[in-house]
Amino acid sequence: MASTRREKPFHSLFAGAAAGALEAFITYPTEYVKTRSQFGGKREGPIAIVRSTIREKGVTGLYSGCTALVIGNATKAGVRFVSYDYFKTLLADDKGKVTAWRSLVAGMGAGLMEAIIAVTPSETIKTKLIDDAKRPQPRFHGLVHGTRIIVAEEGIRGIYRGLGPVMMRQGANSAVRFTTYSTLKQFVQSNARTGTTLPSTVTFGIGAIAGLVTVYTTMPLDVIKTRMQSLEARTEYRNAFHCAYRIFTEEGVRRFWTGTTPRLARLLLSGGIVFTTYEKMMQLIGGNAI
Template sequence: MAFQKEKPLHSLFAGATAGAVEAFLTYPTEFVKTRSQFGGKRESPIAIIRDTLKNKGFVGLYSGCTALVVGNSVKAGVRFVSYDHFKQMLANSEGKVSAPRSLLAGLGAGMTEAIFAVTPSETIKTKLIDDAKRPIPQYRGLIHGTASIVRQEGIFGIYRGLFPVMMRQGANSAVRFTTYATLKQFVQSTSRPGQPLPSAITFGIGGIAGLVTVYTTMPLDVIKTRMQSLEARAQYRNSFHCAYRIFTEEGILRFWTGTTPRLARLVLSGGIVFTVYENIIKVIGGRES
């Protein structure tokens, strides 16, 4: 597949804006997904929403939101810039990138965003959501929570779960970008050669990419959440031990806990992110021929 190169600063701005918009609009689904993946009694998405609204009100569904919005903004910016960079490196002499190379570019982009953006923001978000379950939460918000985590656990406290995050983000980006690029190329070549796609079609393709991503990477997401919970240090030695305990004590289906809310979020986020990104790039002229 051939590609048009985005200008790095334009790609960073468009990606960061798309990431922030997507994170805020879809955060309640992320909150429910994360709550459902903690150990202990299983809770259905409806029960989590009902309990949160009863005890915390609507704002309770946005516990830890600031951490994800900031992290998602940085993450999306890094993701699009690094993906474009890896595509350029892997393109052949004609400027085309095969599906396997696109998969590799997505993997590299996911690993990059996991290190620079995702792990700290996801760790803080997860701990804030876990803490919000307590009758008297110990964290008063993003800044206080981050300072408390660093004070109690050191800088590595916000990098807990780095390995499963890298695996999840690498798989996420590899599957999502490859699915999106392949479907976009197919639609353009069959029905709209040489023409930009309407936002509705871009949203639909992004949504399908999100759907495929959810089911292929869900186990990594569950392990990541467990490793970033408040009780992780006392329960799990590492990610492999965490996976082993989940499998032997709770069964293989536990790896797909939270699929419904994550599916809702990633299908929406896939559509939102790619649609916002494509439109911003178009408006600011950030794509080179």
């Protein structure tokens, strides 16, 4: 168990947003490849996607939809850490202790909050921009233009498509990631010979392991989310369950783990970058680490 105190919301928001923005920009090409590989139709391997994208669009093609994800990821991470701190404080016992199970619940609550406030609209727009970019003649010319067309044609519902699977994925993501990270961090600290402040290399490694566990436990939800946010979703799938059924019956169970390699690459880096940046930012502004 770990002790906890209520963090100032601004501290968590600022540190989380900075960590999220940095992580999104550094790891975006892996997100692009992962998303492209999850669309229906012909299967493409990660290397083939990178080669065809660079050949047709140049290196900048690997950053199609990046702005949407950077903005969304900064907002998402800020909301995630504020929410996690809030729920963790609510679930602490009389001595201020939080068990692994309560940390799991706090993480799930944080994931649901970020899915509603930030993740669904930003990832829906990002997914549609990537889907459109692979066309011979793309319709969308950047984030603002693409968003304006999506809203004009589909309304606000158009940028909230796939909310259900996003909530499930983010709830599971945050629950697994926070619980794994906090549990491993407590274990390392309890066995450390000197002090309780861990070096950045250690927090990066712990965060990477948390990302690894998260990928394999939540991958099917990520595939369903991507399909529900594609340009063809309105005509192909009635809802998330129908989408999952069609993937299973038409493409097989292995399709639910399509895009694992690029997502794994991203979350290994993501976990290390986000938690290390967050911990460092909290130290700089006088906040309390996880």
